[in-house]
Amino acid sequence: MKIAFFDTHSYDKKSFIQANENFNYEIDFRDYKLNENTALTAKGFDVVCVFVNDIVNEAVIKTLKECGIKLIALRCAGFNNVDLKAADEAGIKVVRVPAYSPYAVAEHGAALLMSLTRHIPQAYLRTKTANFNIEGLTGRDLYGLTAGILGTGKIGQIMADILKGFGMNIIAYDPYPNEEWASKSGTRYVTLKEIFCESDVLSLHCPLNEQTKHIVNHDSMKMMKHDAVIINTGRGALIDSKALVHALKHGQIGGIGMDVYEEESKYFFSDWSTDIMTDDVLARLLTFPNVIITAHQAFLTTNALKNLADTTLQNIRDFSDNAKLLNEVKA
Template sequence: MKIVFFGTQPYDRESFDTLNSNGTYGFDIVYHHSHLTPDNAILARGADGVCIFVNDTANRETIGQLAAMGVKLIALRCAGFNNVDLKAAAECGIGVVRVPAYSPHAVAEHAVALLLALDRKVHRAYWRTRDGNFSLHGLLGFDLYGKTAGIVGTGRIARALIGILKGFGMEVLAYDIHPDEHYAREAGIAYVGLDELYRRADVISLHCPLTEQTRYMINSDTIALMKPGVVLLNTGRGQLIHTEALIEGLKQRRIGAAGLDVYEEEAGYFYEDTSDRIMGDDVLARLLSFNNVLVTSHQGFFTREALENIARTTLDNIRAFAAGGPLANEVRFGA
């Protein structure tokens, strides 16, 4: 099979080429740095499948072009699939597969890194001491021990995070549209409604998929319910948070700090070096101006272990499709 990869970086090529050349797979892989869009879908001509990441656009127009060129598979090398029009893919007879779990520990640990840095002002202290300023003014944090964490979604990443936070001695409240009471009893956590979670949590971390129901779930109304000074973490999808509402919450000190590994309009910036350009996104620029906000470039997954797992699962998905066998990681419209 010939597979055309979009939105690739050097580390993608290294991890996929290492596995693809070991004799197990042997696919014909073509890499493109550009993100998949309707304007460059033509690059997939002659391919059996395409492999895409979080900032590629597989909307109805793109999928129609892929189908017309004979593409039969969209292989996501990530867990989320909100950038794929599943209905259009089904209508065009294109299969969609994903990597549901590559390293939940990697993302969970990154969320904790953001939390600790924000709480203890590590990022501010780092720049101060480099400049010879060893004052403690403005660096006051709080004990995590005894505080309440609110976890939205209790999938693999969330459960890894909950284990870490329980180790800190935090009380954990959780919300999930499909609560697992058996897990809750084993983990020593409590499922509650979203409104109660917002009211009681000192730290809120988002780990739910982006759907029409969860888009902008963090908005001016829900922020108004939160405990003043709450720390908000998002390592899921950018559009779970309405950024302008977040900025207003920060200005009003309703939100004490925000750790964001994702941003709702990240496609034009994340994974690229834009340091030599003037930032055209005024909302992102405003967000970056707060000293109680940490933004990282969607790097929560970025560990050696995760990259290897992503490559292996993606290539396994493609091999299963080529063999006509069952697709364990298929994503179907309406499923």
């Protein structure tokens, strides 16, 4: 099997080269993303391996089929960037990595929360310049506050456990509630309106689809407490970014820690420090002192990278062996 890897970085290469010792596939790493302009470079390969910001729309899939691609292997859990209907019509299978390290993502969310509520970035920058003044760095205890978990899959459950360890009261919303887990963990399911109204910390862990796109919007943020903070390690488009800027500007929420951004594909995983940023919303978000943005790195641990590589290559082996595709994504 010949595999064309798109949007690869040094950490991808290292983990996949090591994992490939058990598979011996022919792998070609590309640093550019898969899109309508680059899809033709997949000619001569059997599989394309893509990440969250690669574009796999109908036009790209048509080109991939013409190039002889038989499988699209996502080295991530999300698949909202793939036109599954077009892939099905083209006869191209799609597989993903549903769980590479839910602990990595949840722990990063907790790190964002602590950094945001205790002003760690500002404190760090001050002491680096020998400024030991603590004026303006007053935080608040998490103990006794209410944490809302929006989406109670594996990552959401782990985040709930972490926040419960801080002594927080846990509420949750999920259209498919896990009552058994809720009973064991002491979590109370509430309505969507209630989770916005009652949460001091709102942590997003739901998938991105038509129902969840912009689930955090102008109206929902108006319902939130003025000192409530949002943590987003899910998908950027769960939040209406323009409405977020408005809410922050007018003090409707207390702040946000985000590892994803609605229009991140142009900027994340790249160095723009010497260029002019044309995304006015992202540029504005970066100016707020109560906003912390990391560039989609919640998954980035050695444990997760190993699991990503092992599972992705096993998915490809299952396909080549005509075995059952345990991690297939269907339209």
